[in-house]
Amino acid sequence: MAASKAFALALLLCALSATCHVAISAPASSGYAPVPIKDDFLSCVVRSVPPRLLFAKSSPAYGSVWSSSIRNIKFVSEKTVKPLYIITPNNASHIQAAVVCGRRYGMRLRVRSGGHDYEGLSYRSDKPEAFAVVDMSQMRQVRIDGKLATAWVDSGAQLGELYYAVAKATPGLGFPAGVCATIGVGGHFSGGGFGMLLRKFGTAADNVIDAKVVDANGRLLDRKSMGEDYFWAIRGGGGESFGIVVSWQVKLVPVPPTVTVFQIHKGVKDGAIDLITKWQQVAPALPDDLMVRIMAMGQDAMFEALYLGTCKDLVPLMNSRFPELGVNPSHCNEMSWIQSVPYIPLGKSGTVKDLLNRTSNIKAFGKYKSDYVRDPIPKAVWEKIFTWLVKPGAGVMIMDPYGGKISSVDEAATPFPHRKVLFNIQYVNYWFGEGAGALPTQWSRDMYAFMEPYVSKNPRQAYVNYRDLDLGVNQVVGDISTYESGRVWGEKYYKGNFEKLARTKARVDPNDYFRNEQSIPPLLK
Structure with a gap:
């Protein structure tokens, strides 16, 4: 796979998996449809929430607001069960009002924070029902305390906005979360959240130290008032189960002035299968400062790394621990940590300003599944896996090694339990055109069935942020x-x-x- 093709693929994966938000306001003269006397829920909400932040199905802007966050366009369909109302709060009191009115008049709420939402559960229902969506896209403030090395970030912010704000205020600090900048903070933290710093600093949820939550009674709680079990549950227990998290306080982490990134492609003909066979044991045991993940597609494997240090130190480390990959100075790309954040998904054309881009013009249909691997997969099985990767409808396998900090945390410390594993697999499949999904969807399910003997068992593990209703x-x-x-x-x-x-x-x-x-x-x- 050529470098340009890899760049396009990485860009597409970010775009497809992210449900990006655009803050849209209805015209002042028609912010929402006139309130019918019989509509008790909307009559209740409008007492506390400005009309410009409310959208009924009859509102002129309803369709734009609802679809603004949809990147998996399999759900853009007349068959999709849509919300009766969309509420776009800009402060916590609006969320409290939505919950109180919803409880009073039997209107359930779903919550959309702008991140990866593979099954679209934040803005649609799988069955006919009356519900409203609380769209958090207007609540995206990031407030940095450089002296304490902490930040408060609203759930509607995207990771790129968090990373940008942290680096601008405190260049020596960063935060360990996902690769794609368009992931929303609310859903990502709620499921655990991991990225290129997982081996050094664990999950995003591991670094959450406080939160503000609107509970099922409409009360605004913090860590002290909610209690430790409640606080434990929201840090990895999945979004939209325990309330609506308004904002999160996170512990920022130190990053060096220079980090090094490499992206090395190896085809099957170049020994990719032997390299992956060894990688699955080497990568989880590398020093915590080094993360080497793999993206496998067709007959190509891209080895992608982030090292918290310079090329001068990285090359001898790789040649000592994984000489077969053949890393040399020509592979190194040195930069600041914040520059590495867009570089990894976007390649050399990525800029720090790209982290503030909340939208994407790339839209496709998608299906996603996941696995965890506890024991090395034999070489003969990898040979079979690469025959699967060239079948009609084949997708991509993304593999992230664990070990280091993420594995040193007790499995019960947060709801995110996937600690004592070698690596995670994400199976990504996407297609264009409404009638083109049969082969990719079947490939995803058949590939998942094929992998069963070689992955975790009792239970077979999956990552909640890679939501999969097949489970x-x-x-x-x-x-x-x-x-x-x-x-x-x-x-x-x-x-x-x-x-x-x-x-x-x-x-x-x-x-x-x-x-x-x-x-x-x-x-x-």
Whole structure:
């Protein structure tokens, strides 16, 4: 795969997986449709929320606001169950009003913060129901405290905006979160969140130290008032289960003046299979300052690295630990940490200003799945994997090594339990054209079935931020999601932490007000 093709692929992956937001206001003369007397929910909300921030289905701007965040266009369909209303708050009181009115008049809320939302659950429902969407795109402030090395960031901010603000205020600090700048903070932190700094500093959720949450009763809580179990649950238990997180306080991390990035392509004919076979044991054991991940597509594997140091130190380290890859100074690209953030997904054309771009013109259909690998996969199996990668409808495998900090944290420390593994696999598939999805979707499911003997077991693990409804959905009995139906998919995302999440849900939202097809169900007994 040529470098230009790799760049295009990386750009497309970011664009497809990110549900970017645009803050759109309706015209002052028609901010929302006139409130029908019978519409108690909207009549209630409009007492506390300015009309320009409310959109009913009859509002002229409703379609633009609803579709602004959709990058997986399989959900742009007349068949999609859309919200009756969209609320675009610009302060916490608006969110509180939406919750209070929603509870009072039986209007459920879904929450969209602008990030990766592979199944579209933040803005659509899988079945007919009345609901509203709280779109957080107007709440995206980042407030830096350089002396304390902390930041408060609103859930509607995207990672690029967080990274940019941190580097501008405190160039010696960074934050460990995802690769694509258009990922929204709210969903990303809620699921754990990891990126190129995971081996040095763990997940994004590992570095959250406080939060402000609107609970199911409309109360605005912080860490002290919500309690430690509640605070534990929101840091990896998935979005839209326990309330609406308004903002997060995070601990910033030190980054050196110079970091080094390389992207090395190896084809099957160049020994890619032997290299990957060795990589899966070497990469998790490298020093924490070095992350080497792989993107495999067709007959090509791209080895992509971020090193928190200079080329002078990186080359001998790689030649000592992984000489087969053949790293030399010509592969090195030295830059500041903030410059590396756009470089990794966008290549040499990426600039720091690109981190503030909340939109993308690239739209496609997509299907995504994930796995965790605990034991090395034999070379013979990798040979078969590369035959899968050239089948009709084949997608991409992205593999992120663990080890280091992410693996040193206890599995029960946060709901994110995927610690004692070698690496994560994300299966990415995308296509263009509404009728073209049969082959890619079938490939994704067949590939997932093929991999079963070689990945984690009992349970087979998956990453909640790579949401996959194939794993199961909640069943609702008596207006409450059942614990047993949730366990089917929940233990794959959370392992032994699922039961604690469900017990916490029963305490903070026993009536299951905040729910979607894969939200945590309350364990009421």
